[in-house]
Amino acid sequence: MTSRTPVPSTAAALRDLAARGEWTGPTAGILDGYQQANLVVVPHDLAFDFLLYCVRNPAPCPVLAVTEPGDPVVRLGDTVADLRTDLPRYRVWRRGQLVDEPHDITAYWREDAVGFLLGCSHTFEGPLRRAGVPVRYAASSAAPAVYVTDVPTQPAGRLSGPLVVSMRAVPGPLVARAVEVTSRYPTGHGAPVHIGDPAELGITDLGRPDFGPPPVIEPGDTPVFWACGVTPQLVLPSAAADYSMTHYPGHMLVFDHSIDVPQDCVTHFISQHRGQNRR
Amino acid sequence: MTSRTPVPSTAAALRDLAARGEWTGPTAGILDGYQQANLVVVPHDLAFDFLLYCVRNPAPCPVLAVTEPGDPVVRLGDTVADLRTDLPRYRVWRRGQLVDEPHDITAYWREDAVGFLLGCSHTFEGPLRRAGVPVRYAASSAAPAVYVTDVPTQPAGRLSGPLVVSMRAVPGPLVARAVEVTSRYPTGHGAPVHIGDPAELGITDLGRPDFGPPPVIEPGDTPVFWACGVTPQLVLPSAAADYSMTHYPGHMLVFDHSIDVPQDCVTHFISQHRGQNRR
Structure with missing residues (x-):
């Protein structure tokens, strides 16, 4: 359990532990310097509204990455993470009601699920x-x-x-x-x-x-x-979507990249895109 | 016609002239200091893909504003503009083929149309x-x-x-x-x-x-x-959407606000939101 598991030294190791159920605690205050992210998963038919909500409200909802419908894997920089397993804990909602707080959402994942990773103040x-x-x-x-x-x-x-x-x-x-x-x-x-x-x-x-x-x-x-x-967690119930899923508060996805190197600098545009194309 | 119409001194006046068919020429090189914008209109069922494309490619596609499905009016800062009439000229596409280059798209507007206003280098x-x-x-x-x-x-x-x-x-x-x-x-x-x-x-x-x-x-x-x-104009045909519409090259929407005052500064968050709520 968390209390007996030493804090791993890398984000990838933490995600591995979370996926195996061996790290179930919060990520706040650990792995200083890595980009941490909030997770929101909604059905495809709510995805435009939610992405537009994020674009219109970039301060609370800075978009780091969005997955293709049904694909549970997020790729950003060097990180390849499975949204169903690689966070320590989740919340699952049905029509605006909280129904579960599991450590794995594989059983809840759907073919039309779109995942949003949003920036987090643990980062600064x-x-x-x-x-x-x-x-x-x-x-x-x-x-x-x-x-x-x-x-x-x-x-x-x-x-x-x-x-x-x-x-x-x-x-x-x-x-x-x-x-x-x-x-x-x-x-x-x-x-x-x-x-x-x-x-x-x-x-x-x-x-x-x-x-x-x-x-x-x-x-x-x-x-x-x-x-x-x-x-966004307070906004989602207003839509009464068939389902939505989020991280459990304080239990974030941790990316491999350091936030001391800006990832969104447009002057890196060409090399980033060439690199991502090769991968 | 454009060649005999003097350049108006404000963006609102230019939009009025465009709406009356009295300004049909380009906006490049005029109204220095106002935010100008590219227009892209797509059906609602392509809107998530297009917004996500913009979020993933912020250098070519900086999102200034997005309209609600079917609503042709864009509101941003002090600007209230009708996307069907307030640009000098447009392009209309059907299933990836260019079908018209009119000065008004009222006849082409649809109930499921979503408008995107994207930043423009005329601005700098x-x-x-x-x-x-x-x-x-x-x-x-x-x-x-x-x-x-x-x-x-x-x-x-x-x-x-x-x-x-x-x-x-x-x-x-x-x-x-x-x-x-x-x-x-x-x-x-x-x-x-x-x-x-x-x-x-x-x-x-x-x-x-x-x-x-x-x-x-x-x-x-x-x-x-x-x-x-x-x-984005080169990307849209790949989707072969039922329809899409864009500005005609160089014939942009001109907003009322000066780009010398940043509009997206998060430190203005509270006053902006209070203000927009009152309006």
């Missing part, structure tokens, strides 16, 4: 720490406090819902640095969406997050809010 | 000139030379094809500046995809472009290649 916490910005969590947790705001996201087709944000309390003199660092990671939700008064987002009590543990806030800290990958 | 030519980088065109033209490369784009579903590039010859000492300036306009195709030897892209003769006039190249110039919005 290592760079924040290395830049001298403390990332403070409750001792028992490696997850930030997460809040549902009253800010609407841009709807798309059958999909609509509020923006969800994660909050990290940052010492006042380091707030600008936190913005600078995270703005370099658009695939990790990018720059903050708000700094300061939580009431601007309709959040009445920082001490009572909607998800995750209460935050650690020290004197002189400023609350800094980033768009959060939980946003 | 004004900023290039203001940065001291000459943009040299044949005297008779305000359009760059455009080439079909042998570099494959990332396929998506039924859509695949080669990357198409525009070329501008830049004096050697100004190449770095050209990269710096254009990299600030991801919605105008962003940084170059290649600098230097055209053979690297499978282009054998710069003097014979696939589209547009032969380029003006002076001694000491270096060829600089940007991803081009013609790319």
Whole structure:
């Protein structure tokens, strides 16, 4: 089980352990420097609406990769991963109702399933720490406090819902640095969406997050809010799709590539495409 | 007709003239500083493949806006435009064959039509000139030379094809500046995809472009290649959709907003969404 399994040193090794059922715990706080991703799986007939929702809301839903209908394998950079097995844990929904939280979704996979991998803020916490910005969590947790705001996201087709944000309390003199660092990671939700008064987002009590543990806030800290990958999980039930599947919170897909080397830089366009064609 | 109609001073005025059939000419080289856009219209059943193609190929296909199925009106920033009438000229395709090049597509619009507005390199030519980088065109033209490369784009579903590039010859000492300036306009195709030897892209003769006039190249110039919005026009016939529609080359939709104020900056997320919700 997770508690007795040492943390592997590579993303590929972690995915192997997850596929064998030997790593069932969260990926938050481990494998610092690797790109981690949220998973959303929807039927093909909802895929256009969902992709459009992501394009219209790139801060909470930065698209890293999308699979072809029915194909459970995602390829991105050097990573080849099976979406049915290579995450530690999943959630399965039927017509908007949560029906299972398994460690493997092979039995639930369908011929029309389309998988979306969306960027994750776990990605920028290592760079924040290395830049001298403390990332403070409750001792028992490696997850930030997460809040549902009253800010609407841009709807798309059958999909609509509020923006969800994660909050990290940052010492006042380091707030600008936190913005600078995270703005370099658009695939990790990018720059903050708000700094300061939580009431601007309709959040009445920082001490009572909607998800995750209460935050650690020290004197002189400023609350800094980033768009959060939980946003699409709140939007999907509104579509009441036949089925949808997501990662279990904190239990992400971990890619092989480091986020310290941008993967989406258009100046690499030619070599990337030549390379992918050869593979 | 165009030749006797003075160039209007605002994008909204140009769209009005186009809708009344009083502006039928190109938009290249006019209204410097406004965001211009390529148009692609496809049936809803091809919309997921096409949006995914754009997401996988953001350099040639930067998505500015997508309409809801059947709705011909696009809203972006302050712009409200009717895709059926507000461009000066269009192309209409049936099952991959070009069937018409009208000034209005009202008669061709369908209940399942989805419109995509994609960024355009006309957008960065004004900023290039203001940065001291000459943009040299044949005297008779305000359009760059455009080439079909042998570099494959990332396929998506039924859509695949080669990357198409525009070329501008830049004096050697100004190449770095050209990269710096254009990299600030991801919605105008962003940084170059290649600098230097055209053979690297499978282009054998710069003097014979696939589209547009032969380029003006002076001694000491270096060829600089940007991803081009013609790319999706070459990809659509491969899908042999029931129908598709595009702008006529050089005859773009012009938005009300200036591209000197980035529209996609995530730090504006909250105010943008609040604003769009009120409208």
